[in-house]
Amino acid sequence: MPGRASLDPAHVNVGQISEDRLDGVAIVALEGEHDLSTAPELRSQLHGALAEGPLVVDLSACTFLDSSILGVLLGGLRRAREEDRGFALVLGTGEPAVRRIFEVTGLTSVFPICDARGAAVEKAREAP
Amino acid sequence: MTAAVADARLCLPATAESVAVARQLVAGICDALDVPERLAGDVKLATTEACTNAVVHAYPDGARSMDVEVFVRQEELIVIVRDHGVGIAPRTGPRGLGLGLPLIAALCSRVAIQEAPGGGTEVVMTFALDGDEADGDDEGTPP
Numbered sequence: 001m002p003g004r005a006s007l008d009p010a011h012v013n014v015g016q017i018s019e020d021r022l023d024g025v026a027i028v029a030l031e032g033e034h035d036l037s038t039a040p041e042l043r044s045q046l047h048g049a050l051a052e053g054p055l056v057v058d059l060s061a062c063t064f065l066d067s068s069i070l071g072v073l074l075g076g077l078r079r080a081r082e083e084d085r086g087f088a089l090v091l092g093t094g095e096p097a098v099r100r101i102f103e104v105t106g107l108t109s110v111f112p113i114c115d116a117r118g119a120a121v122e123k124a125r126e127a128p
Numbered sequence: 129m130t131a132a133v134a135d136a137r138l139c140l141p142a143t144a145e146s147v148a149v150a151r152q153l154v155a156g157i158c159d160a161l162d163v164p165e166r167l168a169g170d171v172k173l174a175t176t177e178a179c180t181n182a183v184v185h186a187y188p189d190g191a192r193s194m195d196v197e198v199f200v201r202q203e204e205l206i207v208i209v210r211d212h213g214v215g216i217a218p219r220t221g222p223r224g225l226g227l228g229l230p231l232i233a234a235l236c237s238r239v240a241i242q243e244a245p246g247g248g249t250e251v252v253m254t255f256a257l258d259g260d261e262a263d264g265d266d267e268g269t270p271p
Contacts, residue, residue, distance in 0.1 A: 014148070033151070036143040036180050064151070064169075066176045067227040097169035104234050105227060 025121045027056045033064035046076040050085050054124040058117055060092025086124035088112040103105050134197035144195045147179045157198050170235040171255055176250040177228040178209035186213025203258045210250035230242045
C-alpha cells in the first residue's frame with residue numbers, strides 16, 4: 001500500500017548512497033531516508049571523493065535527512081575548503097522535508113545549493 | 129503524562145538502526161490521522177532527533193533501550209522519547225553538531241526535557257494538530 005509506514009525493520013526504508021562522475025566532478029547521490037545509520041558511510045564517501053577533486057552531493061532523490069547528515073555535509077564543506085576543492089549541493093524541488101531542515105537550521109545560506117545536477121557540477125568546477 | 133497509557137508504544141534497542149523504526153511509527157500515526165505533510169515531516173524529524181540523542185548520548189558504556197510513546201489528544205499529538213541512561217548532563221566530547229535539541233524546539237509546539245522515572249532522560253514533544261504551524265518560540269510546558 002503506497003505511503004503506508006511499516007514497523008517491520010525488514011521493510012524500513014534504508015537510504016542508498018551511490019557515486020558517479022561527470023566532467024571530472026564526483027557526484028555522491030543520496031536516495032531515500034538518511035540518518036545516523038547512514039552517516040558513517042556518507043562521511044567515508046565524501047572524504048574519498050574530496051581526496052580526488054571537486055564534489056557534488058545530490059539530494060534530489062533524498063526523502064529525509066536529519067542533523068547527523070547535516071553534520072557530515074558540513075564536515076565535507078569544511079574539508080573541501082581546507083583542500084581547495086569545489087563543493088556544491090543539489091536540493092532539487094521534489095522533497096519539501098529535505099529543504100525544510102536546511103531552512104530551519106539556516107544552512108541554506110551556508111552551502112552552495114543548486115536545483116539541478118548540471119548547475120551544481122558547474123559550480124563545483126568553478127570553486128573555490 | 130508518563131502515567132497515562134500511550135496510544136502507541138515501542139521499546140527499541142538504542143542503536144542507530146532503531147531510529148528509522150521510531151520514525152516509521154510516528155509516520156504511520158500521522159498518516160492515519162491525515163496530518164498535513166509539513167507537520168508530519170516535522171514530527172518525523174523531531175522524533176528522529178530525540179532518538180538520535182538517546183542513541184549517541186545516553187549510554188556511553190554500551191547501547192541499551194529507548195522507549196517511544198505516542199499520545200493522540202483532541203488537538204495535539206504528543207511524542208515521548210525516553211532513555212534509561214546517564215540522564216541530563218553537560219555534554220562532553222565532540223560528538224554531533226548540537227543541532228538536535230534546537231531543531232526539536234523549532235519543530236514542536238512545546239517541548240519538555242526532563243529526568244525519566246527511574247533515571248535517564250525523556251523528551252516530551254507536543255505538536256498542535258489544529259492547523260497552526262509550530263512557531264518554535266515556546267520554551268517549555270504550559271503551567
